[in-house]
Amino acid sequence: xxxxxxxxxxLSLSPGERATLSCRASEIISINYFAWFQQKxxxxxxxxxxxxxGRATGVPDRFxxxxxxxxxxxxxxxxxxxxxxxxxxxQYGSSPATFGQGTRVEIK
Amino acid sequence: QxxxxxxxxxxxxxxxxxxxTCTVSGGSISSFYWSWIRxxxxxxxxxxxxxxxxxxxxxxxxxxxxxxxxxxxxxNQYYLNLSSVTAADTAVYYCAxxxxxxxxxxxxxxxxxxxxx
Numbered sequence: 001x002x003x004x005x006x007x008x009x010x011l012s013l014s015p016g017e018r019a020t021l022s023c024r025a026s027e028i029i030s031i032n033y034f035a036w037f038q039q040k041x042x043x044x045x046x047x048x049x050x051x052x053x054g055r056a057t058g059v060p061d062r063f064x065x066x067x068x069x070x071x072x073x074x075x076x077x078x079x080x081x082x083x084x085x086x087x088x089x090x091q092y093g094s095s096p097a098t099f100g101q102g103t104r105v106e107i108k
Numbered sequence: 109q110x111x112x113x114x115x116x117x118x119x120x121x122x123x124x125x126x127x128x129t130c131t132v133s134g135g136s137i138s139s140f141y142w143s144w145i146r147x148x149x150x151x152x153x154x155x156x157x158x159x160x161x162x163x164x165x166x167x168x169x170x171x172x173x174x175x176x177x178x179x180x181x182x183x184n185q186y187y188l189n190l191s192s193v194t195a196a197d198t199a200v201y202y203c204a205x206x207x208x209x210x211x212x213x214x215x216x217x218x219x220x221x222x223x224x225x
Contacts, residue, residue: 001169035211044202044215045153056213088153095208096168097143099153 002027004089006100012108019076021103023089028069033093036065036074039102040085048087049074079105110135112203114219120197121225126190128219130203137161137184141207144177144188147218148199158207159186166208193223 003026013019021036031052037045047056049065052072062077076083084107089100116128130142143158157167159177167175171190179186190197201219206212 033209033211044204044218046215047211047213050211050213090153090211092206092208092211095166096170097155097208099155101152 001096002029002091002094002098004091004098004100006087006089006103008103009101010104010106012106013079014108015079015081017079019074019079019083019105021074021076021087021089021105023067023072023074023100025070025072025091027094029072029091030093031068033091034065034067034072035090035092036063037088037090037099038083038085039088045088076105081107110205110214112205112214112216114201114203114216116219116221118220118222120193120221120223122194122223123192126188126193126197126201126221126223128188128201128203128221130186130188130216132184132186132205136181137179137186138181140205141210142177142179142186143204143207143212145202145204145212145215146199147202150196151199154199156188156190156201160207195223197221198223 007022034052036049039045053065086102111133113131120126141158144156174191176189203216204212205214
């Protein structure tokens with residue numbers, strides 16, 4: 001199975017700052033089958049990015065995804081208070097589908 | 109708007125079978141792919157498997173020998189059965205629309221299942 005490793009484990013930033021989250025895959029992934037999720041306590045994960053760079057419905061344009069092959073990035077251009085959460089990367093092109101272990105974005 | 113809702117026992121005894129139902133509203137289950145995903149502190153988010161609109165299934169090899177996903181289109185529901193459970197199967201179980209090749213935009217709220225005697 002494809003292992004996804006996220007870094008850093010925790011990102012401590014202030015509102016208004018830029019956040020850069022990374023995800024590295026153990027094998028090459030098609031950009032068509034890579035996603036990012038946001039999860040807040042007590043809630044299900046929310047799809048943010050699919051196809052490595054497509055924003056899901058209702059996702060603000062401060063969220064952007066990029067990358068290819070084995071290295072992918074989620075960027076939040078200017079952190080809002082509601083963006084402090086845990087973020088997961090996800091590949092859904094190869095069975096079994098897999099998730100990263102998560103990056104926590106916390107208020108500094 | 110598509111909505112999914114998990115239901116089932118919150119407590120299962122070791123060696124027994126965990127059974128959950130996902131009820132889909134706001135759209136027909138006779139399209140798309142429908143998955144089960146679980147989340148635990150130990151293993152994080154783990155994809156269990158999916159069933160397609162055509163009834164085809166795909167399971168995580170780590171669980172394949174114990175998992176069965178089925179669907180009842182007349183009720184707009186699909187189901188998860190996980191046999192021979194242990195404490196390691198304690199998790200929040202989510203149903204979600206999507207599967208391998210299709211990202212999951214819609215998720216249920218999650219159902220906590222604890223395996224304990």
